[in-house]
Amino acid sequence: MTETDSNAYDVVVLGAGPVGENVADRTRAAGLTTAVVESELVGGECSYWACMPSKALLRPVIARADARRLPGLRQAVQGPLDAAAIFARRNWYTGDWTDDGQADWLSGIGADLYRGHGALTGPRSVTVGGRTLTARHAVVVATGTRAVLPDLPGLAEVKPWTSREATSAQSVPGRLVVVGGGVVATEMATLYQGLGSQVTVLVRGKGLLNRMEPFAGELVAEALVEAGAEVRTGTSVESVTRSDGTLVVVTGGGDRIEADEILFATGRAPRTDDIGLDTVGLEPGSWLTVDDSLRVSGTDWLYAVGDVNHRALLTHQGKYQARIAGAAIAARAAGTPLDGAEPWSAHAATADHETVPQVVFTDPEAAAVGLSLAEAEQAGYRVRAVDVDMASASGAGLYAEGYKGRARMVVDLEQEIVRGVTFVGPGVGELIHSATVAVAGQVPIARLWHAVPSYPTISEVWLRLLEAYRDN
Numbered sequence: 248m249t250e251t252d253s254n255a256y257d258v259v260v261l262g263a264g265p266v267g268e269n270v271a272d273r274t275r276a277a278g279l280t281t282a283v284v285e286s287e288l289v290g291g292e293c294s295y296w297a298c299m300p301s302k303a304l305l306r307p308v309i310a311r312a313d314a315r316r317l318p319g320l321r322q323a324v325q326g327p328l329d330a331a332a333i334f335a336r337r338n339w340y341t342g343d344w345t346d347d348g349q350a351d352w353l354s355g356i357g358a359d360l361y362r363g364h365g366a367l368t369g370p371r372s373v374t375v376g377g378r379t380l381t382a383r384h385a386v387v388v389a390t391g392t393r394a395v396l397p398d399l400p401g402l403a404e405v406k407p408w409t410s411r412e413a414t415s416a417q418s419v420p421g422r423l424v425v426v427g428g429g430v431v432a433t434e435m436a437t438l439y440q441g442l443g444s445q446v447t448v449l450v451r452g453k454g455l456l457n458r459m460e461p462f463a464g465e466l467v468a469e470a471l472v473e474a475g476a477e478v479r480t481g482t483s484v485e486s487v488t489r490s491d492g493t494l495v496v497v498t499g500g501g502d503r504i505e506a507d508e509i510l511f512a513t514g515r516a517p518r519t520d521d522i523g524l525d526t527v528g529l530e531p532g533s534w535l536t537v538d539d540s541l542r543v544s545g546t547d548w549l550y551a552v553g554d555v556n557h558r559a560l561l562t563h564q565g566k567y568q569a570r571i572a573g574a575a576i577a578a579r580a581a582g583t584p585l586d587g588a589e590p591w592s593a594h595a596a597t598a599d600h601e602t603v604p605q606v607v608f609t610d611p612e613a614a615a616v617g618l619s620l621a622e623a624e625q626a627g628y629r630v631r632a633v634d635v636d637m638a639s640a641s642g643a644g645l646y647a648e649g650y651k652g653r654a655r656m657v658v659d660l661e662q663e664i665v666r667g668v669t670f671v672g673p674g675v676g677e678l679i680h681s682a683t684v685a686v687a688g689q690v691p692i693a694r695l696w697h698a699v700p701s702y703p704t705i706s707e708v709w710l711r712l713l714e715a716y717r718d719n
């Protein structure tokens with residue numbers, strides 16, 4: 248414990264998800280006394296109901312799909328997956344939804360943990376369980392998000408799934424309706440179809456993964472259908488009822504679908520409705536707008552880091568922000584001027600704007616960093632999209648018989664640098680960091696020719712992209 252006798256700290260962090268933990272790590276490393284307030288489990292959504300359980304569950308599904316693409320191995324993996332063993336491994340990854348290990352880690356870095364619901368009561372002041380903590384330098388809101396359910400009459404009575412139930416389930420529903428077309432919906436549809444559910448995906452829009460290049464959603468939808476799922480686009484949900492255990496979902500078009508469970512993966516809302524934002528002149532329930540040092544606009548002591556600021560709802564981006572916020576708080580506490588907003592600044596989250604990487608763990612995987620063609624054009628860059636078939640890399644054919652995938656590089660024609668890259672195909676998740684380095688590092692195309700990919704790896708797709716750019 249750093250400061251047991253007093254309720255005054257240098258920094259008070261609200262929320263001990265991956266982001267709050269990382270802020271505390273940085274402020275403690277800078278020698279600032281730090282309190283962390285957590286109402287549920289230290290480790291947050293990511294550790295117990297999001298990244299970790301979902302990826303632990305998906306891994307065997309994807310490994311089997313990969314194995315089935317290899318003659319000689321295919322025959323060995325024809326049976327069903329052992330769902331009980333997969334759930335057991337996921338349970339281990341979540342520590343059976345206990346947080347002793349992560350709480351010990353917090354105590355190990357010298358941060359004080361206060362369990363309970365925390366709320367602001369005014370500038371630099373936070374209450375938790377009847378105790379008021381005050382912050383000399385900063386209060387950091389890192390309270391994350393919760394799933395949003397649509398406003399359908401009687402929905403609560405049918406006990407719909409959100410991402411929490413989908414990632415913590417202990418059995419596989421026979422029939423699952425997945426509502427939504429984003430990352431959570433496509434990953435969970437891949438998972439449950441792989442585990443043996445009959446999955447029906449209902450998407451309001453034209454297709455899946457509509458924040459990525461259009462071919463990403465197309466290839467993922469095609470593969471879901473090939474795996475036996477049904478994907479209905481342009482479809483909304485009108486009503487959901489349950490009788491004798493069976494759900495009846497009626498679509499906007501009047502179709503009736505029977506299911507055992509329904510998962511709504513229809514968006515996230517910030518957990519800011521009950522944290523006393525009104526006591527400091529901010530709107531309860533709102534996303535918190537921040538500058539590049541993650542400080543809330545109009546204050547000199549309040550920071551909002553991670554999902555809650557709506558910049559990029561991803562753990563790695565939140566942890567990146569946490570490193571920057573921690574450094575900025577420490578510099579301001581020491582009276583040191585912050586460095587500028589150049590791409591290499593330690594005090595400005597520059598990569599949050601146009602360099603965000605993301606991997607969607609579907610089969611095939613979809614991975615992207617930076618701007619899509621549409622986003623780059625919208626941002627006013629003069630760009631050209633270069634497309635190649637992933638199978639043109641020799642490593643792809645070796646990786647999987649009949650490898651199916653596509654890559655796109657969005658080139659800024661004025662600066663001759665890469666603004667964005669998208670890969671879709673088996674195993675591309677591990678490829679994306681090469682693109683992140685190229686985009687974040689603003690590596691000139693002429694120099695990229697000297698970044699030689701190993702033979703015979705899927706990374707040789709980089710050569711195909713450079714050749715296609717040169718030749719067209």
Ligand SMILES: Cc1cc2nc3c(=O)[nH]c(=O)nc-3n(C[C@H](O)[C@H](O)[C@H](O)COP(=O)(O)OP(=O)(O)OC[C@H]3O[C@@H](n4cnc5c(N)ncnc54)[C@H](O)[C@@H]3O)c2cc1C
Pocket residue numbers: 261262263264265266267284285286287288289290291292293294296297298299301302363364365366389390391392410414431518521522552553554555559560561562563564565
């Ligand atoms: C199904 C799913 C899968 C995902 N998979 C990935 C992935 O593979 N990779 C990836 O990068 N991202 C993934 N994400 C996104 C990722 O989970 C979030 O970006 C990440 O959890 C955000 O971290 P955070 O610390 O900002 O918030 P959270 O993880 O939500 O943590 C916030 C913490 O604050 C606490 N809290 C809230 N209010 C209070 C209060 N008033 N007082 C005290 N404590 C409070 C909460 O209990 C929680 O512990 C996924 C999301 C979902 C839903």
